Amino acid sequence: MDTSTQVDVRELRRGFRGRLVRPGDPEYEEGRRIWNGSIDRRPALIAYCADPADVAAAVRWAAARHAGGDGLPVAVRSGGHSFSGQSLCEGGIVIDLSGLRRITVDEQAGTVRAQAGALLGELDAATQRVGMAVPSGIVTHTGLAGLTLGGGIGWLMRKYGLTVDQLLGAELVTAGGERVRADARENPELYWGLRGGGGNFGVVTEFEYRMHPVGPAVLAGPLFWPVADSARLLRFYREWIEEAPDELTTAVVHRTAPPLPGVPAELVGRLAVVVMCCWAGDPERGEKVLGPLRRFGPPAADLCRPKPYLEHQASLDPSFPAGRWYYFKSCDVARLSDEVIEVTAEHAARIASPLTSFPIFQLGGAIARVGEDETAFSGRGAGHTFNINATCAGSEGFEEERAWSRGLWRALAPHHTGVYVNFLMEEGEQRVRQAYGEAKYRRLRELKRAWDPGNLFRLNQNIRPDPPDTPD
Template identity: 65%
Template sequence: MGTAHAEAARADRAAVQELERTFAGRLVHPHEPAYDEARRIWNGSISKFPALVAYCTGVADVVAALDCARRGGLPVAVRSGGHSFPGQSLCEGGIVIDLSAMNGIRVDPVHRTVRAQAGVLLGALDRETQHFGLAIPSGIVTHTGLAGLTLGGGIGWLMRKYGLTVDQLLSADLVTADGTFLQVSAESQPELFWGLRGAGGNFGVVTEFEFRLNPVGPTVLAGPVLWPLEEAPRVLRFYRDWITDVPDELTTVVVHRKAPSLPAIPPDLHGRPVIAVISCYTGDIDEGQEVLRPLKAFGTPLLDLCVPKPYTQHQAMFDPSFPHGWWYYVKACNVDRLTDDVVDICAEHALRVASPLSTGGIFHLGGAVARVGEDETAYSGRGVGHTFNINGNRTTAEGFEEERAWARDWWSALRPHHAGVYVNFLMDEGADRIEQAYGAAKLRRLRELKREFDPANVFRSNQNIAPAEWPQGA
């Protein structure tokens, strides 16, 4: 080992030893039995080996971990739920700042707000807020971390009624790379507040969020209606026309896949290729039945599971299809409309799916999402009609490359219709795709903000925005 490397190693050891003296949470080193579990994340296809995993208990621990990384010259990754597709909540040879122990939730039912720490998972948040008949728009898998979802935008079952998760954000507590603690809102640090709402992981560690709450449920009209996948062209053309005038109370997702082996699905349908329109109507149940009547009556459905149910039950519907440890790959894009060409591409490529775990999903946007001005948040794509999420999934490495190729081929066929991309659905795809997520004008603004709050690009284990004057993607 050369002199420079030896000095760097000593600096690392000294910084970690100092952290051990001051840290209130749990530190997991590579030599410990708990290490392999500590470095696991939701996407089983990602394997990285950090030098240290720091389970923080509060802001002081976050500041101490960042100070250790700075003094030791170590890279940093921030982990809340660990649910990102590309595994950016891990880093090689650095410090993982794990926030999972910071999971407090405080609901104020009078003022309809909630404060949630950065380690909160969506299911826990829904449980607390639904006790009061309230909710925030959030994602569609309950073991997703609130922090990562929010900082990228946050699409889900309530978005057409109430907007994105970031549209309900009132304030955030943030620790910057140099350990400065900031309370960020529209009144305090308005430009940073703009950037947090869609590109937030680039500017610091958010330790706590404050959200506006909305009346929801506790019962919603929700669930899938299934048809044979061979009927996809007819179903999609009907669906395209039907959603043109549905009310904001209704959010839908179209899914192409092989029917999963779940108790609610008859055994003779398990593994059968299907197209499903999954609905969530947040409003009067009788009115919702009238809105959904044309969908339920179209053609000859194989199965209709769209019924009144608790909102929390519907939120957990996708959980069995996206458990921890499977191998996940996603290709994503936005499209403006489901044109005949888009419909035909979907029908063709969906029929080629091999894995019973892979899915091709289409989220219907619009409604409240589109009523927020494009320049009001860093999140981009307010005016697009749909977001595609094409998942090539396996339980292990066996067959994974084939599923990745299937997802890429479908995405590539849609290329003439691409209209940006939702940043939370990106893999590690490079600077061009990040620019597609934000647009050139917003990216320039974000890079200026990055230069102000993270000029050394400490927070780069993310969909990274380089500081202004750096080469983007460096």
């Protein structure tokens, strides 16, 4: 669709409480910006929904045009933080949920309801007021909806599980514009699919989560070594985490050392290997568990200390601001074998951009104790997930850094065991199949046929609803 041609929104405008923004409107240019600055698309309409009724109206309006043959693309935007930029479309409608931000904590029941436009930092702030938290991601301006629907990895995952493991139910708008609930009793198969299957089955407008006691302080933060120590550190780290208690979640990050208080001047601006830690348990025991890591080397800088959980949750925000150019490749591995370590250390030393920061997340713990078939999320048996992030301020140097990311990913290929769906770019159906595995993909496809047979919601890591005899 040519965005220079204004879409007719008169039918949608009737009864719509939110704002409708089109090309040429004062808000349009700002409204089409998303977190990943390398994505540049021009939608024909941005529908800022004020409530779930607006979402249903926007879906019905879009579905009528989709069925009418013009193939109107439909993007759904919560925080606009998707790596692949699929919360923005070319020439279609963006259903924007940022106006749906209500969060309701039920301290007595130990649950929280959060509308789909909320950001992770807002959920954290609301739950920490009662000393609780929902395991979520690592950057506070991430949208809650996309993170949850793909799985949700973060600093509490080894102790309490993924974000989807806390999901008790969800309210959503179907491709037909109907509002339904999915939980263990009502639409249980849809509930299964929402826990890892992404935005394939409808537009979730509200989530209900189980909360857990956390903080208010955790023992958390980074320890730095020069990048030349990467292979040696990773071999030690592999053994150190072998018997790690569930209270400990870590990530190894290769990046340029930032000018933080406590980072020595001779390391600032140079490549470093960093172990990010979060101990969510008794602090005295945590100090004992962290002792061997602190004695290794020793580190050039040790910024791991007791701090408010909210402070730790926001600690990586400056490393991932909106507007930078981001490109990602990702894979799961079973363990940090000698071969994986050597490949990682070799390629980490080749990082050129001072903005690139790629984490290797430690999995296991509570994640692995949920049955593989209990949710659509896949990869519970993996040991680590690589998020090979290439970052630049703009286009300058971006192609070279992207080539570096692809090169490391290809070098790790013999060790791939899967991929976390939220870390995918637009990489095609085969990669989506790899994210779920064939058996789970077939189950998700059946669910897609039941809830979105016309594939209205296709701007995501798409589960195609093709009939079984249609070749892929």
